Amino acid sequence: MKYVDEYRDGELAKTIAARIAAIADPSRTYHFMEFCGGHTHAISRYGVTDLLPANVVMVHGPGCPVCVLPVGRIDMAIDLALGALTPGPSPASGRGENFAPLSPGRGAGGEGASNITLCTYADTMRVPASNGLSLLKAKAKGADIRMVYSASDALRIAREEPEREVVFLAIGFETTTPPTALVVREAAALGLRNFSVFVNHVLTPAAIAHILESPEVRDLGTVVIDGFVGPAHVSTIIGSQPYDYFAEEYAKPVVIAGFEPLDVMQAIEMLVRQVNEGRAEVENEFSRAVSPEGNAKAKALVADVFELRGAFEWRGLGKVPYSALRLKEPWAAFDAERRFAMVERSVPDNKACECGAILRGVKKPTDCRVFGTACTPETPMGSCMVSSEGACAAHYTYGRYRSAA
Numbered sequence: 001m002k003y004v005d006e007y008r009d010g011e012l013a014k015t016i017a018a019r020i021a022a023i024a025d026p027s028r029t030y031h032f033m034e035f036c037g038g039h040t041h042a043i044s045r046y047g048v049t050d051l052l053p054a055n056v057v058m059v060h061g062p063g064c065p066v067c068v069l070p071v072g073r074i075d076m077a078i079d080l081a082l083g084a085l086t087p088g089p090s091p092a093s094g095r096g097e098n099f100a101p102l103s104p105g106r107g108a109g110g111e112g113a114s115n116i117t118l119c120t121y122a123d124t125m126r127v128p129a130s131n132g133l134s135l136l137k138a139k140a141k142g143a144d145i146r147m148v149y150s151a152s153d154a155l156r157i158a159r160e161e162p163e164r165e166v167v168f169l170a171i172g173f174e175t176t177t178p179p180t181a182l183v184v185r186e187a188a189a190l191g192l193r194n195f196s197v198f199v200n201h202v203l204t205p206a207a208i209a210h211i212l213e214s215p216e217v218r219d220l221g222t223v224v225i226d227g228f229v230g231p232a233h234v235s236t237i238i239g240s241q242p243y244d245y246f247a248e249e250y251a252k253p254v255v256i257a258g259f260e261p262l263d264v265m266q267a268i269e270m271l272v273r274q275v276n277e278g279r280a281e282v283e284n285e286f287s288r289a290v291s292p293e294g295n296a297k298a299k300a301l302v303a304d305v306f307e308l309r310g311a312f313e314w315r316g317l318g319k320v321p322y323s324a325l326r327l328k329e330p331w332a333a334f335d336a337e338r339r340f341a342m343v344e345r346s347v348p349d350n351k352a353c354e355c356g357a358i359l360r361g362v363k364k365p366t367d368c369r370v371f372g373t374a375c376t377p378e379t380p381m382g383s384c385m386v387s388s389e390g391a392c393a394a395h396y397t398y399g400r401y402r403s404a405a
Helices: 010-023 037-045 071-081 135-140 151-160 177-190 204-212 233-238 241-249 261-277 296-305 329-334 355-359 391-397 400-404
Strands: 030-034 056-060 116-120 144-147 165-172 195-201 227-230 254-256 282-284 306-308 311-314 318-321 325-327
Touching (some): 010 261, 030 261, 037 261, 056 261, 071 135, 071 195, 135 144, 151 165, 151 177, 151 195, 165 177, 177 195, 177 296, 195 325, 195 329, 204 241, 227 241, 227 261, 233 296, 241 254, 254 261, 296 306, 325 329, 355 391
Parallel strands (some): 116 144, 116 165, 165 195
Antiparallel strands (some): 306 325, 311 318
């Protein structure tokens, strides 16, 4: 298929690999973090690491939004869906009337049952939470939890079932934030009193800064990062300009790359050249889709509906300052956390799972003792094995671990 197959050409890949091998200094090792889970997926699927010289090492980053969602936030969603939370005072909204939650005893579940319909994406439903639960297992226990393909699907359910309190569990980086903002504005325009959003949108630049400031990078040297393969879809929204700070402040080159294997290999070559030349700049390999300023309309939409949280917990990274979004006060009537008095809590990961260390780049999937044995895509013990963008799932699915065994 034109514009896809040409970025998967094996002979061209070998040509780029030969160029990388020719310019890579044999006296040093290059460590590049691919921040986006889409890149991790492409690297494993197409065997990119097999084409690279041994001294060019790829480090996995926290670029999978399902993976970085902490256990506590999943627990909050499960409690909400099972009816364990009591509706709080109705938050006022400048975008419509003061919407009080519907009676929690109403709806198809029968008298006294939860009246909540929780909507979210498929991968989120399988993320392990506390007490052996997940959203999928909570659904099996009777909670009304539905898989949707988009935020607009959740809004449609709210319109079609006005007797239900419909909550959209929104996750994702900057890419999926504009659609959430759109449905909030549409819900206000329609006067829907039974729709709200449990917001878990997180921000890429803040996480990159947090990693570069981490003890593993700055003090201990256990994670070496010489540069970043910058995210693709995120950058179509925010543009390339936000990465200028990392290149300048931390002297780390960033090359934004598309998701196809030749995109990734071209970006790696560009990073090697920058390191060799002592440069730390932002370069855009994905110029066919990313501009310096990004999508102005999408950014304006997000700025209208969302504001920064002071801090937000990421799995593996802990509390990251100014790394997530919440609804602004004028849209508070559609904020599920305020609407149902949801209380944020921190819950430790499964002790047998190394997902947190993998997301920080400290370990590889194959360093986890349950990888490929007790933990598989069919029986995940951590979020990195759930999403197709997770490092563990990518390694398992495409057999990277077999060559490392």
